[in-house]
Amino acid sequence: xxxxxxxxxxxxxxxxxxxxxxxxxxxxxxxxxxxxxxxxxxxxxxxxxxxxxxxxxxxxxxxxxxxxxxxxxxxxxxxxxxxxxxxxxxxxxxxxxxxxxxxxxxxxxxxxxxxxxxxxxxxxxxxxxxxxxxxxxxxxxxxxxxxxxxxxxxxxxxxxxxxxxxxxxxxxxxxxxxxxxxxxxxxxxxxxxxxxxxxxxxxxxxxxxxxxxxxxxxxxxxxxxxxxxxxxxxxxxxxxxxxxxxxxxxxxxxxxxxxxxxxxxxxxxxxxxxxxxxxxxxxxxxxxxxxxxxxxxxxxxxxxxxxxxxxxxxxxxxxxxxxxxxxxxxxxxxxxxxxxxxxxxxxxxxxxxxxxxxxxxxxxxxxxxxxxxxxxxxxxxxxxxxxxxxxxxxxxxxxxxxxxxxxxxxxxxxxxxxxxxxxxxxxxxxxxxxxxxxxxxxxxxxxxxxxx
Numbered sequence: 001x002x003x004x005x006x007x008x009x010x011x012x013x014x015x016x017x018x019x020x021x022x023x024x025x026x027x028x029x030x031x032x033x034x035x036x037x038x039x040x041x042x043x044x045x046x047x048x049x050x051x052x053x054x055x056x057x058x059x060x061x062x063x064x065x066x067x068x069x070x071x072x073x074x075x076x077x078x079x080x081x082x083x084x085x086x087x088x089x090x091x092x093x094x095x096x097x098x099x100x101x102x103x104x105x106x107x108x109x110x111x112x113x114x115x116x117x118x119x120x121x122x123x124x125x126x127x128x129x130x131x132x133x134x135x136x137x138x139x140x141x142x143x144x145x146x147x148x149x150x151x152x153x154x155x156x157x158x159x160x161x162x163x164x165x166x167x168x169x170x171x172x173x174x175x176x177x178x179x180x181x182x183x184x185x186x187x188x189x190x191x192x193x194x195x196x197x198x199x200x201x202x203x204x205x206x207x208x209x210x211x212x213x214x215x216x217x218x219x220x221x222x223x224x225x226x227x228x229x230x231x232x233x234x235x236x237x238x239x240x241x242x243x244x245x246x247x248x249x250x251x252x253x254x255x256x257x258x259x260x261x262x263x264x265x266x267x268x269x270x271x272x273x274x275x276x277x278x279x280x281x282x283x284x285x286x287x288x289x290x291x292x293x294x295x296x297x298x299x300x301x302x303x304x305x306x307x308x309x310x311x312x313x314x315x316x317x318x319x320x321x322x323x324x325x326x327x328x329x330x331x332x333x334x335x336x337x338x339x340x341x342x343x344x345x346x347x348x349x350x351x352x353x354x355x356x357x358x359x360x361x362x363x364x365x366x367x368x369x370x371x372x373x374x375x376x377x378x379x380x381x382x383x384x385x386x387x388x389x390x391x392x393x394x395x396x397x398x399x400x401x402x403x404x405x406x407x408x409x410x411x412x413x414x415x416x417x418x419x420x421x422x423x424x425x426x427x428x429x430x431x432x433x434x435x436x437x438x439x440x441x442x443x444x445x446x447x448x449x450x451x452x
Contacts, residue, residue: 042350043138048079050351054110055088055097057337058372063087065371073358081351083110091117091337095415102126107342109352114337115410118167119159120452121340123412128341129165133353141357148362152405153377157338159410168338169356171365172374174301175405176235176333177398178323181294183316184212193321197240197265200224200295200324205274207294214314215291224275224295225284226266228425230418232297234408235333236262239325245409252409252417252445254424255438263425263434270429277429289313297323300398304373307394320394322401334405336374375399413452417445 058066070085086108088094095117101107102124113121121127134140146154149170157168180193185203188210194200204223211221226232233254234244242258245251253259269275278284285302287293289309298306303320310318322330339359341352358364362380369376370388373395382399389396408414424441428434 040136041132042346042353043136045346045350046079047081047347047351047354050079050081050347052081052083052109052348052351052355054083054085054352054355055094055108056085056112057087057089057091057094059087062372065368069359069364069368070355072364073355077354077358079351079354081354083355092415095120098126103343105344107344109342109344109348110355111340111342112337113168113340114335114414115156115159115168116408116412116414118157118338118340119161119410120412120415122159122162122165122167123452126343127167128343128349128352129162129167130169130341130353131164131166133350134166134169139350139353139357148378148380149360150377150379150402152334153336156407156410161411168340169360170336170338170377171356171359172368172372172377173334173336173402174299174374175335175398175401176231176297176323177300177320177401179288179296179298179306179320180318181212181288181291181316182319183214184291184294187213193319194324195322197262197324197326201265201269201274204269204295205272208274212291212294212314212316214316216314217287217290217292219287219290219292222274222276222287222293224269224297225278225287225293226269226275226425226429227284227296227298228277228422230414230421231299231333231335231408233259233263233421233425235297235323236266238331238333238406239323239327241325241327241331243406245411247409250411250449252442252449254421254445255435255442259438260435263428263438266425267428267431267434271431275429277426285309286313288318291316300395301372301374303392303395303398318394320397322404330401330404331406332401332404334402334407375402411449413448416448416452420444420448 056066067085070083074082088097098111098121102121103126107126118127153170153173156170157166159165159167184207188206190203194203207223208221237244237259240258240262242256244254244259246253284293284296285305286309288296291314322332325331339356341349360377362378365376365378365381366384376382424437428437
């Protein structure tokens with residue numbers, strides 16, 4: 001019998017023409033122009049006594065904090081709703097599990113999902129369009145509450161390809177940033193981190209030639225550890241003034257000049273012995289903390305982990321900043337999984353929304369931001385983080401870059417493209433012809449987009 005995954009693929013194939021005809025909007029879509037559906041469908045529904053399943057990716061302290069939020073909701077909500085949280089592995093694990101249950105009674109009521117993942121799920125009509133829930137006079141948000149969300153975050157889960165459906169709601173966001181060892185830079189004779197790619201290369205290679213005096217490991221000194229991740233190549237493309245996606249033509253463009261230039265720089269760093277691929281997961285973080293790697297590019301959500309690595313390692317002064325760029329202003333790759341509602345019954349769908357509403361309320365957002373180190377999605381919360389900013393200046397620096405934010409493509413099948421991107425990145429730093437490799441990657445990525 002055909003698996004649900006293959007059934008979903010077949011359904012996707014039948015919708016390719018429709019999707020190709022719809023321009024995928026960049027994240028800067030104005031909410032006031034697109035979320036106009038009035039409430040009503042759930043106004044008369046009673047969510048009392050419902051049990052809601054929630055698949056999430058968090059572990060460790062974040063999972064504990066989320067479970068505490070879930071517990072507080074379960075104890076305090078007036079309808080007797082019970083949310084049952086469940087860690088289901090990483091984002092990729094959840095994505096693969098969702099493909100197997102979309103359209104069945106096994107689909108979770110709540111699930112974390114990046115925008116491209118939500119788009120893939122919706123090809124199987126597996127998610128709830130939340131517009132009527134958000135705008136419901138009974139259950140929704142007031143205009144004042146809507147205005148409290150950062151506009152870009154609030155609009156990021158609206159999908160023009162699905163008639164402007166809202167397929168998710170944002171509980172947090174983060175971005176790609178550069179981590180650097182301030183003390184090592186000073187030893188190398190620099191009084192500030194690099195702002196351009198040329199400066200980045202110069203400093204990275206200088207660090208490889210002159211190890212940090214405070215290093216607590218005999219590991220080879222390195223300027224940069226290059227993570228093989230699609231978000232990294234997207235971030236570098238943005239910094240070089242381009243993009244990996246052509247929104248006008250709804251197509252990938254990994255062969256754009258910006259990406260070619262960025263990956264040529266990476267290839268040069270490897271050829272000159274100034275960069276390596278991390279030997280193991282989070283190995284770049286550990287080496288940074290030990291004082292043997294000068295630069296890393298990683299998520300702002302990793303700030304507490306970097307702080308711990310430095311405290312447990314070489315205890316040096318360090319900082320964060322934008323990825324070195326050729327553009328007049330920095331360009332920050334802002335991203336984050338939202339929370340989507342799986343289709344089930346009106347009662348469970350409403351109960352799921354009521355938890356999302358609680359999860360994104362100002363009080364809970366303040367709690368979640370400080371425990372998770374994600375950026376809050378509500379402006380009133382950010383205004384109240386003065387003390388947290390003062391105690392966490394690197395968090396404040398990263399937060400200040402939000403105004404320069406852009407995003408990766410919210411298109412179905414991007415998860416599959418990301419796997420191929422990592423393979424091509426590895427081939428390039430190993431010496432493959434940059435232009436040929438990226439041209440082939442563009443063709444393959446667009447084939448994947450069409451085949452989805």
